[in-house]
Amino acid sequence: MDAPAHFGRGRNHVHLVPLDRLIGPGCIINVKKKVENNHDYALSVSDLEDWEKMYGKIPEKAIVIMNSGWDKYKDDELKAWGTNNITDTTSYHTPGWSAQSITWLVKNRRINMIGVDTPSIDIGQTTKFEAHVAGAMNDLSMLENVVNLDKIPPSGTIIYAAVTKILDGSGAPTRVFAVVGDNTSGTSRVQYTWSLLLCIVSAILTFL
């Protein structure tokens, strides 16, 4: 995870990012088809709008992560950066976020965090790191190298980005996981079931 301080002078370092900014509804934006034909693809506002047409409005506190299918390269540094020469950063070809889409999310949805399955929030061909800057200037933390996004649903999860609390770190290793369904609240589910049962019994009694 990059904290806002990674690209924003005076912004929060890792240990200062509030816990409740690290947890939120997961929105996985699948851009695989576009990336297949264009390894320099930048996630756009219309990708977010397309997601919303399928799954509803991106909720408050969302953690919005690009799924470009890139985690298949996770064990191959060259492929992960889309290059044959790891020392030449101008040769990198990886998809990422556009600054516009980040600004749109911040302005129009009160999200908690963004992320990518590539090594960088920006596309590999960036020179100005516009996406990093747009995130940092809006106090967003940003997840990189997220894996296994195909294993969770595009919506309906809670994502936890439990960053290691390194004092004054501009970033840190992060255990990222999603809770699918409602595993942590057995009581609520039991209450719901009982309540529903009582309701049905009452309804039957009503119509007897």
Added chain:
Amino acid sequence: MDAPAHFGRGRNHVHLVPLDRLIGPGCIINVKKKVENNHDYALSVSDLEDWEKMYGKIPEKAIVIMNSGWDKYKDDELKAWGTNNITDTTSYHTPGWSAQSITWLVKNRRINMIGVDTPSIDIGQTTKFEAHVAGAMNDLSMLENVVNLDKIPPSGTIIYAAVTKILDGSGAPTRVFAVVGDNTSGTSRVQYTWSLLLCIVSAILTFL
């Protein structure tokens, strides 16, 4: 967090501990009074039984953490180990778990994890690390140096111990946090409320 491999040959290293062993209902065992008079105090089965008298049976998958008040020493290495000579481990005086209490929990409650607010699961005066061994041999992971236990209720929380997934680590830095109440399951609560409302309406109709 110490993974079972820390004291158990062939047991799980950090990256192999299943995620669902890292999450569970929090049980905070307050032994401050006993520790005040005895810095070598080992948490006993009767401390667990006393907790259960107050808060009910320790639930399945619980994460059970000793609160000895020790986190006041977190910034002072000598005091944290209860010694004047950090190089002489035989001089350490810190409270911890008894092996018996760990074995009791494993045998009688299906817990997920134990923890301490001291630097070690064992008491400082241990020579055989009985508590570490009892935990490891029962596939428990063990949290050390947990802080801020006074800030969460003794029961009713969900504790997350999001360990950094270090390949073949016998232990790793861990972001530990508690969710108080039911913040992550808005839907269930809404369902419950609606269901309850319907139930009441049906009941009223029944008796009209």
